[in-house]
Every structure is written in structure tokens, then in C-alpha cells.
Amino acid sequence: MSNNNNDKPITATKFMKEFHRYQKGSISRRQFLGVTGLGTAMAVMATAMPALLPRTAFAGELGDRLVFSTWPNYHDQANVDQFTKATGVNVHINAFGSNEEMLAKLQAGGTGWDVFVPTNYTIEEYVKLDLIQELDLSKLPNYDAGSNDPKFAGPATVNGKVYAVPKNWGTTGFIVNSKKITSGPKSWKDFFDVTMNAGSGHTILHDYQLTTIGAALCALGHSFNSIDAKELAAAEALLIESKPHLFAITSDYQPGMRSGDGWMSICWNGDATQLKRDIPEMEYVVATDGGEIWTDFYCIPKGAPHLEAAYAFINNFQDPAVQVSDAQVHGYAPTDARALALQPKSLSTDPILHPAAELMSGLEFGAAQTLTDPIRAEVMASFKSA
Amino acid sequence: MTAQSKITKTYDIEFKGVTKRFGDVLAVDNVSLSVERGSFFSFLGPSGCGKTSSLRLIAGFDQPTEGDVYIAGQSVVGTPSHKRPVNMVFQQYALFPHMNVCDNIAYGLRQRSPRPSKQEILKRVDETLEMVRLSGYGNRRVWELSGGQQQRVALARALINRPTCLLLDEPLAALDRKLRSEMQMELQTLQRDVGITFILVTHDQEEALSMSDRICIMREGQIVQLGSPRDLYDDPKNRYVADFVGKTNFFDGQVCDINGAGVTVQLDSGLSLLGAAPKNVPQLINGSKASIAVRPEMITIAAADQVNSNAGVSLPGKVINRIFLGERSEYLIETQGHGEVLVLSPKNITGSTQSFVPGDQVSISWQPESALVLADT
Amino acid sequence: MKEQSKSNRWLTAVLLTPTGLWFAFMLVLPLIVILVFSFGERAPVGGYAGGFTLEHYANLGARLKAFTNTLTYAPVGTLLSLLVAYPLAYYLAIKVNRRYKLILLVLVIVPFWTSLLIRTYAWIYILGGKGLPSILDWIGFEGVRLINTPGAVLMGIVYGYLPLMVFPIYVSLEKLNKSYLEASSDLGASPYKTFMQVTLPLSMPGVATGCMLVFILLMGEFLIPAFLGGGKVFFIGNALVDLFLQSRNWPFGSAISITLVVIMLITVSLYMRMTMRNSKTGVDESLM
Structure with missing residues (x-):
């Protein structure tokens, strides 16, 4: 999982920068693209109009093109440019807003993707649906299985076969503007209490069933991953009760938090790093009553048109130095011990990237069944349309 | 005010x-x-x-x-x-x-x-x-x-x-x-x-x-x-008016003499013609460009060998077209050195109108007082 | 004669084939697919599984709020767009100096060259706490919230759809013979009366077309409510995005789509009937 972004409230140069990013397909956040299906439009455009892509001087045996579907602002552009320079492969980036949306695209078929970045709990389902390929690890010399903590890397192996290699790991908690909310909420229960009282009108929930329903479930003392109909009904009731007090339902919460309209939001830790970098009063909270811990992976879909380039690309980003350089930009920790050893002190001691072990004890990895559970899907949809 | x-x-x-x-x-x-x-x-x-x-x-x-x-x-x-x-x-x-x-x-x-x-x-x-x-x-x-x-x-x-x-x-x-x-x-x-x-x-x-x-x-x-x-x-002030109001034949030249009888214009062909000066018009002066203007109905037409001795001005010509309009006929006459002239010829009272066909040699004539001398402005 | 008309018919058929195929593939086929889907079951992992059930239609009530929202915001948004667009179109078509007309027209179109997405995104910043509200705050109106309100959604609608409303009205005003206006004035009508009695009725075809265009597109709108309503103002379009791209409940999404198509068909046929009845303003221009 992912995410990111550093928009300052509107300056002309910033907007143009955003716009350029958008043109490259990397802009903005989950919602931004999730809501529009723009990712597909871009993939189609890139396929239909290869002339739009910059030509490089040489096109080696890897071909000249690669389509990479990931989460927004989840990489350091300099590293991508370096890869293009070294291989002649132009990387076309699609940004997606949720695992559900990536799955929807792959199920519909014809994506033209070469590499994409799903989250731990979805991989087994992708294998079941025969949507991703088993990886040929001999083509990924930079990947070192031994240096990856099995806690994070585990889901990559299904039925003894390796289908993915890890990218980053992180947590899902919430962010608080401590100048606006001084009561210091520590749990999801506090989170919803503040939302419906002192902070009314200033809370942001994700437009993403896993985290939003998960947060409500935790607040009610249930598992983040529950698919129990009764528990879900209670979660739905809590969400609907809180709806009039919300500022927004969006996974694109950085602008709202930065503008001062939002005081509190469900938050991924990388976003928290980026927000705190600019606004010191932003405090990231790993809730005491639960939450999510996750790993994102690189995968190759079945029928990827530029297979060799895909391997070269993934291999490039398994290089420990590249992983560290990426992490310094997006604020998510690598899973690779070699990279962890290389990271500067500013990263290794940052509690947002590396929370204390006792704080993480209550966190759960997302469960596969949440991805396809029809009740969860409908709970989210009826909360939104209420 | x-x-x-x-x-x-x-x-x-x-x-x-x-x-x-x-x-x-x-x-x-x-x-x-x-x-x-x-x-x-x-x-x-x-x-x-x-x-x-x-x-x-x-x-x-x-x-x-x-x-x-x-x-x-x-x-x-x-x-x-x-x-x-x-x-x-x-x-x-x-x-x-x-x-x-x-x-x-x-x-x-x-x-x-x-x-x-x-x-x-x-x-x-x-x-x-x-x-x-x-x-x-x-x-x-x-x-x-x-x-x-x-x-x-x-x-x-x-x-x-x-x-x-x-x-x-x-x-x-x-x-x-x-x-x-x-x-x-x-x-x-x-x-x-x-x-x-x-x-x-x-x-x-x-x-x-x-x-x-x-x-x-x-x-x-x-x-x-x-x-x-x-x-x-009847009294167009200048050539523009005469041209705009009704049909008129123009013979271009220069004023060469002005006297009580009228104004004489020397045509570009060398021929001098007399005409009446219009009323209430700035004086024409010797040497100024002017035209003799003659309305088609003021011109009579006769066979070339029947020249009317009374005619003030007569020019020989050849019929090139005739349009029969019932009570009158319109002739287009090609003159020698003066271009084409339009003539409107009424049916003779006696009914014995001479009629002409294209190719006939004719003579056209008019009275100097029915010709106007008009400035070219 | 008979032979000729037969071969003519043949030729017509041949010439119409590409259009017919296009129509079948691009319009009829997808509609049939959606219709079939709407009676099917949701596959366990999402998507479509065969079968026949009416449960999705029976379940339409679960999106009642989305329907009522759409059916409220679409007409109100259309009306607001009209109120903003008409004076602008009038100014462009009748008042403005010829020399600047083209420039101003281009200025109306230029925003269309950029995606509505980007333009709407800009409004998040303008209406957000560091945008207009901070200026209002400075003047003395504290704590005004603009973003994520129904007002912001309506503003976004007017902003996004303005050119679609301006152009049909502009065209009908532009082709309006200026001598009608002179005649009206000549007969003693003040400029206001001339506008009410001549200009406005003669521009009604443009007004109707603009309203229809905006209304139909608004029925499928999802981006503006998501961005400027903070996801709290939920349209049918948002319900569809959710059902197809998140929860992958294709059959329910299809049932909602079919319902939307039916609502639009009814609206359009009402519009057609209305304009046919009032066609007194439409036919004349070419004949006069």
C-alpha cells in the first residue's frame, strides 16, 4: 500500500508540477485516479500512441517500453529515469487508488501492464484467478530471499511457488492536527468520539473499504478483517452515524489536511512522514485498538507484453541502494535487511517508519477474504450512498 | 437653441x-x-x-x-x-x-x-x-x-x-x-x-x-x-444622373464653344455637335470634358438613302439588333466612330412604319435642342 | 423507373452499412451486454456470473439516495448553468465587438483543452481552507467552509458545464437575424421588451439544446461530486464507479445503468415532445 504526495496549497509552479506529473501518469492519490479510471485511459493512450513516448537512442533486447502500474508517488522519479537511461526502456506509469480497482482492471483483461504493485492480502487471490505469473528468480539477481523478513515476504509464495518480490511495508493509523485537536486520541474509539464531538466536520475517512470499515470495526472492538455480518452491520451503523460529522470520504486526504479543513484522517505512514515534514503539528498515531500492517509487492501479470523489461525493472528496484533512495522520498520502509542496513539514521530512527514493537502488536495484515467479501463491499457502498 | x-x-x-x-x-x-x-x-x-x-x-x-x-x-x-x-x-x-x-x-x-x-x-x-x-x-x-x-x-x-x-x-x-x-x-x-x-x-x-x-x-x-x-x-444635372435615370446615349468629347445657341462639344472622333446646356448647373467651361446626351426616343431613324434634310445632326450607321416592343421598337445601331447608339422608334401614326432589320444601312438623326451637354462628373 | 428505385435502394443500403454496423457495435451491443448482466449474479470474486434474477432491480432502493441526489442536483445544476451561460452567450453573440469575438470565444473553449479532472482538481485548492475561505477570514468572515458542500458541487457543475450551455445558446443568438431586433425597436419596444418578446423566444432552441446536453451529462456525473463534495454528495455516477471499479458488483451496477438509461429516455422523449410542440421557433429561420 502506499501513497503519498506533497502538494502545498496552491501555487502556480506547484500546480504545473502536479500537472506534469499527471501527464506522466504519476500524479495524485488513490482517489484521484480511483475515481476516474484514468489509469486505463493512460494505458490505452500509451499503447495506441507510441509516438508519444520519448524515443531513446538505443533499444536493446529489452525493448523500448514498459507499463508500470503502481500507487501514486510511490517511487523516486530519479531512479526511474536512471533505469531508462541505463536500459533504453521508457517506463510508462499508471497510478491506481485501491487493490480493488487493480483487481477490477485485471479481471476485465487487456491492461497491457508489465509490472504492478499489489498488497499482501491480494496475491493469493490473483494466483487463484490465474492473473499473475510465477517469477523466474534467476532473472532477479538483486533479489535476496534470505534478507527479507518472512513476516513481510511470506505472501509472495503460494503453493511453494514465488509470484512476487516485496517492495515496502507500512502501517495504517491516523493523523491528527495536534493544534486543532488537543485531546490526544490514541485509539480508533477515540478517533470516532472526537469525530462526532470536538472535531465534528473535520474528519476524513478513506474511500477504501479495507481501511475505513477496518477502522470502524477496531473502534467497536472487533477484528480489522472481520467479515462477520453482525459485526459489519455494527460497523456500518457507526460509519453512517459519523457521516454528518465528516469533512470528506476520500483517500486523497493530504490536500484537506494541508489546507486546515481536515483535522484528523485515516492515514498511511508514508503520507504521515510527508505531512509532518511540512507541518510539524501533524502527529501520526498507530491506534491502540488495532489497525493494519501491510507489505506491497512487485508482480508480473499473465500476458505481460514486455516480459524481459519487466524483470530488468524489478531487478533494478531490488538493489538495496535504490531501495533506500526511494524510501527517502516516499517515507515507507524497505523489507530488505540489506537496504535497512544501508539506510541513514534519519530513516532508521524515525518512529513513523519504524514504530515500537509493542505498538504494532495489535496490527493485522489485511485478510484475503476482505478483498472479495460481498458484504464488506456493500457496507462500504451503502455508507457512501447513505 | x-x-x-x-x-x-x-x-x-x-x-x-x-x-x-x-x-x-x-x-x-x-x-x-x-x-x-x-x-x-x-x-x-x-x-x-x-x-x-x-x-x-x-x-x-x-x-x-x-x-x-x-x-x-x-x-x-x-x-x-x-x-x-x-x-x-x-x-x-x-x-x-x-x-x-x-x-x-x-x-x-x-x-x-x-x-x-x-x-x-x-x-x-x-x-x-x-x-x-x-x-x-x-x-x-x-x-x-x-x-x-x-x-x-x-x-x-x-x-x-x-x-x-x-x-x-x-x-x-x-x-x-x-x-x-x-x-x-x-x-x-x-x-x-x-x-x-x-x-x-x-x-x-x-x-x-x-x-x-x-x-x-x-x-x-x-x-x-x-x-x-x-x-x-429631362434635366439631369450631370452624366451620372442621366445615366441612372432612364436610358441615354452618350457621345464623349470636350466643350469647344459656348454661345446663345447652346454648347458645342468636339467629340473624340473630331466631329463637333451642338447641344443644350442643362438648367441650374455650374457653367461648363471651354476645354472641360463633357458628353452630348441624347435620349433614345429623341432620335429618329431613316434609311441611309432617305436622309432628312431637316435633321440637325445625322450619323450613318448599321442596324445590329432590333427588339420589337409592340407599340415601339428598340434598335441598336452601330455608328462609324461613335460606338453603339440606342434608338426607340414609335410606331408611325399612319401605321406605315419603315422597319429595319439587322444589317440595314441607316441614318440616325436628332435635333440639337433635344441633346443635352453634361459634365462628366 | 422501378428498376432504378430498386438499385437506388441497394446503394442506400450499401452506404448505410458502415453506419449501421457502428451503431450496432458501439451502442446496441454494449446495451445488450449491460441488460444481460443486470439479470445475472455477482461472481464470488466479483464481476459477472450467469443466471437469471430480478434481485438487483428489487435492490435499487439501496441506492435511492444516489437517485434522488442526481435527480435534484442535475436539474438545479442545469438551471444554474443556464442562468450563468445565457448572459455570457448573449454578450458574445450580440454585444461584443467583432474584433474581440473570436478571442473571447476561444477563451470560453480553452478550458476544454484541459481535462475536467485537472480543472476540477484546481478548485479543491481554491475552495479549500487556504483558498477563498482564508481571504474571507481576512475580511472578517471566520470559519466559512466552501469545499465539500452542496454549494461547491453546484459551483463545480456550473464551472465544468458552462461551455456546453454557452455554445448552443450562442449559436442560436448568433444566427438570429439582427433585423428582428431592429424591427422590434422600430415598433416601439424598449430593449428589455425586445429581449423578452423577441430575443428570448427565438433563442429557445439553443436554450433547450443546452439544457438537454447538460442535464444528460449531469445524470452520469461522478467526478465533481467526488472532488468538490468530498465524497459525501453521492450521485448515480459515483454509485456506478463504486460498483464497477471497487466492489465489482457488475450485475447490480448494470441494473442501475439500465434504470438510468430508462430515466434519460423518458426525459429526452419529454423534451422532444415539448420542442416539437413549440417548434414555431425552430423551422422558420431557413425559410425567412
Whole structure:
């Protein structure tokens, strides 16, 4: 999982920068693209109009093109440019807003993707649906299985076969503007209490069933991953009760938090790093009553048109130095011990990237069944349309 | 300064030194004129001569750049069109397409304040429909009507307001030839019946001549000559007027002698011809460019071997075309050294007209007093 | 004669084939697919599984709020767009100097060259706490919230759809013969009366077309409510995005789509009937 972004409230140069990013397909956040299906439009455009892509001087045996579907602002552009320079492969980036949306695209078929970045709990389902390929690890010399903590890397192996290699790991908690909310909420229960009282009108929930329903479930003392109909009904009731007090339902919460309209939001830790970098009063909270811990992976879909380039690309980003350089930009920790050893002190001691072990004890990895559970899907949809 | 002067009482429209510029274009150039109450007045000239601009200045669609426009003795400079006591019949009629005939005609009355009663409006509309012979057409859609009928609706829509002055902008241009001459008669009759001033803009000299009491011939924004149709025909001030009003044969040359008998013009061919000088015209001077103008009906035609000794001027020629027009014939004669000459020959009273066929050698002749010497301006 | 008309018919058929195929593939086929889907079951992992059930239609009530929202915001948004667009179109068509007309027209179109997405995104910043509200705050109106309100959604609608409303009205005003206006003034109508009695009725075809265009597109709108309503103002379009791209409940999404198509068909046929009845303003222009 992912995410990111550093928009300052509107300056002309910033907007143009955003716009350029958008043109490259990397802009903005989950919602931004999730809501529009723009990712597909871009993939189609890139396929239909290869002339739009910059030509490089040489096109080696890897071909000249690669389509990479990931989460927004989840990489350091300099590293991508370096890869293009070294291989002649132009990387076309699609940004997606949720695992559900990536799955929807792959199920519909014809994506033209070469590499994409799903989250731990979805991989087994992708294998079941025969949507991703088993990886040929001999083509990924930079990947070192031994240096990856099995806690994070585990889901990559299904039925003894390796289908993915890890990218980053992180947590899902919430962010608080401590100048606006001084009561210091520590749990999801506090989170919803503040939302419906002192902070009314200033809370942001994700437009993403896993985290939003998960947060409500935790607040009610249930598992983040529950698919129990009764528990879900209670979660739905809590969400609907809180709806009039919300500022927004969006996974694109950085602008709202930065503008001062939002005081509190469900938050991924990388976003928290980026927000705190600019606004010191932003405090990231790993809730005491639960939450999510996750790993994102690189995968190759079945029928990827530029297979060799895909391997070269993934291999490039398994290089420990590249992983560290990426992490310094997006604020998510690598899973690779070699990279962890290389990271500067500013990263290794940052509690947002590396929370204390006792704080993480209550966190759960997302469960596969949440991805396809029809009740969860409908709970989210009826909360939104209420 | 008061807008009224002693003599304005009898004039419905007056222009005093009126100039209208559109950017760099001078549309109306220092025009002064008066239109007598109850008369039929025409602006005649080719397109771009300033006649329509003049009409629009009266209607109030444009305001003069300089000078004063008076309607019924009141200066109307600055008065918007909806406050002026004049109404216009537009070239393409401009009937409101979303209204039926009745509503079109009633439109003017409905803008009045206080608004006349429904019955009053209905009554007036019926009267007006009858006046333009369209009784029973009130509920028709305007686009269901023929061109002539639309034209009459346009007239009715304007006349129902009993304007001081009715403005007609090329009202017959859209009609076919036969309908046009019918409508000319009708317009004239109508004008006499209602007795209000009509001001017509046209490029058709026949239309102007047949209907108007007075005609103002314009060129490049200026008045060239203003007078009755007869004056203009018989006494054109210059070649431009003579050319515009009726058909005329011109023989170009230079003035070489002026005396009591008339003006002598030496033609480019070397031949000298005598003609009468027009009245009230700046003096022609020796050496100035001028033309001898002879109306086709003033020329007689005879067989080459039957030259009339009485003829003042005679030229030999050859018939190249003849158009039989019933009571008269039109001949086109190729002369030697003087170009083609048009001759209108009436049927002889005795009926024994000599008629000629193309190829015949003939002699054409006219009396010097029926030839006019016109400056080339 | 008979032979000729037969071969003519043949030719017509041949010439119409590409259009017919296009129509079948691009319009009819997808509609049929959606219709079939709407009676099917949701596959366990999402998407479509065969079968026949009416449960999705029976379940339409679960999106009642989305329907009522859409059916409220679409007409109100259309009306607001009209109120803003008409004066602008009038100014462009009738008042403005010829020399600047083209420039101004281009200025109206230029925003269309950028995606509505980007333009709407800009409004998040303008209406957000550091945008207009901070200026209002400075003047003395504290704590005004603009973003994520129904007002922001309506503003976004007017902003996004303005050109679609302006152009049909502009065209109908532009082709309006100026001599009608002169005739009206000549007959004693003040400028206001001329506008009410001549200009407005004669521009009704443009108004109707603009309203229809905007209304139909608004019925499918999802981006503006998501961005400027903060996801709290939920349209049918948002429900569809959710059902197809998140929860992958294709059959329910299809049932909602079919319902939307039916609502639009009814609206359009009402519009057609209305304009046919009032066609007095439509036909004339060419004949006059």
C-alpha cells in the first residue's frame, strides 16, 4: 500500500508540477485516479500512441517500453529515469487508488501492464484467478530471499511457488492536527468520539473499504478483517452515524489536511512522514485498538507484453541502494535487511517508519477474504450512498 | 437653441448637414434635405451610395456623427428608435417568425403605454388587414405566406402604428417582376389613401420614377441631384444622373464653344455637335470634358438613302439588333466612330412604319435642342 | 423507373452499412451486454456470473439516495448553468465587438483543452481552507467552509458545464437575424421588451439544446461530486464507479445503468415532445 504526495496549497509552479506529473501518469492519490479510471485511459493512450513516448537512442533486447502500474508517488522519479537511461526502456506509469480497482482492471483483461504493485492480502487471490505469473528468480539477481523478513515476504509464495518480490511495508493509523485537536486520541474509539464531538466536520475517512470499515470495526472492538455480518452491520451503523460529522470520504486526504479543513484522517505512514515534514503539528498515531500492517509487492501479470523489461525493472528496484533512495522520498520502509542496513539514521530512527514493537502488536495484515467479501463491499457502498 | 424653425412645419423629415462615419468609411457626407409632409420621397442610387444609411439615421438605428435630423420639426438626435414616430418596412420584412400574422401586426400597439384594450387592438388589426387585403389571414404563420403577402403583413405591421413617416428599405427587391409592378401601384395608392409621408430606398430607377413625388439621387454619401422624376429625366444635372435615370446615349468629347445657341462639344472622333446646356448647373467651361446626351426616343431613324434634310445632326450607321416592343421598337445601331447608339422608334401614326432589320444601312438623326451637354462628373 | 428505385435502394443500403454496423457495435451491443448482466449474479470474486434474477432491480432502493441526489442536483445544476451561460452567450453573440469575438470565444473553449479532472482538481485548492475561505477570514468572515458542500458541487457543475450551455445558446443568438431586433425597436419596444418578446423566444432552441446536453451529462456525473463534495454528495455516477471499479458488483451496477438509461429516455422523449410542440421557433429561420 502506499501513497503519498506533497502538494502545498496552491501555487502556480506547484500546480504545473502536479500537472506534469499527471501527464506522466504519476500524479495524485488513490482517489484521484480511483475515481476516474484514468489509469486505463493512460494505458490505452500509451499503447495506441507510441509516438508519444520519448524515443531513446538505443533499444536493446529489452525493448523500448514498459507499463508500470503502481500507487501514486510511490517511487523516486530519479531512479526511474536512471533505469531508462541505463536500459533504453521508457517506463510508462499508471497510478491506481485501491487493490480493488487493480483487481477490477485485471479481471476485465487487456491492461497491457508489465509490472504492478499489489498488497499482501491480494496475491493469493490473483494466483487463484490465474492473473499473475510465477517469477523466474534467476532473472532477479538483486533479489535476496534470505534478507527479507518472512513476516513481510511470506505472501509472495503460494503453493511453494514465488509470484512476487516485496517492495515496502507500512502501517495504517491516523493523523491528527495536534493544534486543532488537543485531546490526544490514541485509539480508533477515540478517533470516532472526537469525530462526532470536538472535531465534528473535520474528519476524513478513506474511500477504501479495507481501511475505513477496518477502522470502524477496531473502534467497536472487533477484528480489522472481520467479515462477520453482525459485526459489519455494527460497523456500518457507526460509519453512517459519523457521516454528518465528516469533512470528506476520500483517500486523497493530504490536500484537506494541508489546507486546515481536515483535522484528523485515516492515514498511511508514508503520507504521515510527508505531512509532518511540512507541518510539524501533524502527529501520526498507530491506534491502540488495532489497525493494519501491510507489505506491497512487485508482480508480473499473465500476458505481460514486455516480459524481459519487466524483470530488468524489478531487478533494478531490488538493489538495496535504490531501495533506500526511494524510501527517502516516499517515507515507507524497505523489507530488505540489506537496504535497512544501508539506510541513514534519519530513516532508521524515525518512529513513523519504524514504530515500537509493542505498538504494532495489535496490527493485522489485511485478510484475503476482505478483498472479495460481498458484504464488506456493500457496507462500504451503502455508507457512501447513505 | 430651439429645434423648431419657421419653415419646418410643413416638413416631416429634415437633414441639416448630416454626416455619418463608420470608422474610416464616410457613409453619409454632409447631407441636407427636407421631405414634405404627405409626399412620396425616394433615395435612389447604387449600393453603398449612402441611401440605406440615411434611412437608418431617420429610423434611429444609427445616430449621425455630425448634423441634425428632424422628424416633424423635432430634433431626434440621440432619441432611440423605439421612441421615434416612424416605422420601417424591412428589406427581408423581418416578420417575427415565432408569431402569427395577427401578433406581428399587433406588435407595435402592444408596446404602447398605456396599452390599448384587447378589443381595440383586435379591431385595429382587422382594419389594417383589410387595408392590405389580407382579411382572414390573421392566424396564419408568417412563413406560410407568399412573398407578396409577407410584404403586405410588413406594411400592415408598420402602418397600424400611424407613424409620422413610413420608411421602406428596398421593399420590393425580394419580389418577382410581375408582383413588383403590382405592388408599386398598390404602394402608391396606399400612400395616397393614408396620406402619410413615405420614404423609399431603392436602387431601381424604374421603381423610384414610377412612385415618387421627389427623388434624391445619391453617390458616395452625397446628394447628386434632388427633384421630381420629370426634372431628373429631362434635366439631369450631370452624366451620372442621366445615366441612372432612364436610358441615354452618350457621345464623349470636350466643350469647344459656348454661345446663345447652346454648347458645342468636339467629340473624340473630331466631329463637333451642338447641344443644350442643362438648367441650374455650374457653367461648363471651354476645354472641360463633357458628353452630348441624347435620349433614345429623341432620335429618329431613316434609311441611309432617305436622309432628312431637316435633321440637325445625322450619323450613318448599321442596324445590329432590333427588339420589337409592340407599340415601339428598340434598335441598336452601330455608328462609324461613335460606338453603339440606342434608338426607340414609335410606331408611325399612319401605321406605315419603315422597319429595319439587322444589317440595314441607316441614318440616325436628332435635333440639337433635344441633346443635352453634361459634365462628366 | 422501378428498376432504378430498386438499385437506388441497394446503394442506400450499401452506404448505410458502415453506419449501421457502428451503431450496432458501439451502442446496441454494449446495451445488450449491460441488460444481460443486470439479470445475472455477482461472481464470488466479483464481476459477472450467469443466471437469471430480478434481485438487483428489487435492490435499487439501496441506492435511492444516489437517485434522488442526481435527480435534484442535475436539474438545479442545469438551471444554474443556464442562468450563468445565457448572459455570457448573449454578450458574445450580440454585444461584443467583432474584433474581440473570436478571442473571447476561444477563451470560453480553452478550458476544454484541459481535462475536467485537472480543472476540477484546481478548485479543491481554491475552495479549500487556504483558498477563498482564508481571504474571507481576512475580511472578517471566520470559519466559512466552501469545499465539500452542496454549494461547491453546484459551483463545480456550473464551472465544468458552462461551455456546453454557452455554445448552443450562442449559436442560436448568433444566427438570429439582427433585423428582428431592429424591427422590434422600430415598433416601439424598449430593449428589455425586445429581449423578452423577441430575443428570448427565438433563442429557445439553443436554450433547450443546452439544457438537454447538460442535464444528460449531469445524470452520469461522478467526478465533481467526488472532488468538490468530498465524497459525501453521492450521485448515480459515483454509485456506478463504486460498483464497477471497487466492489465489482457488475450485475447490480448494470441494473442501475439500465434504470438510468430508462430515466434519460423518458426525459429526452419529454423534451422532444415539448420542442416539437413549440417548434414555431425552430423551422422558420431557413425559410425567412
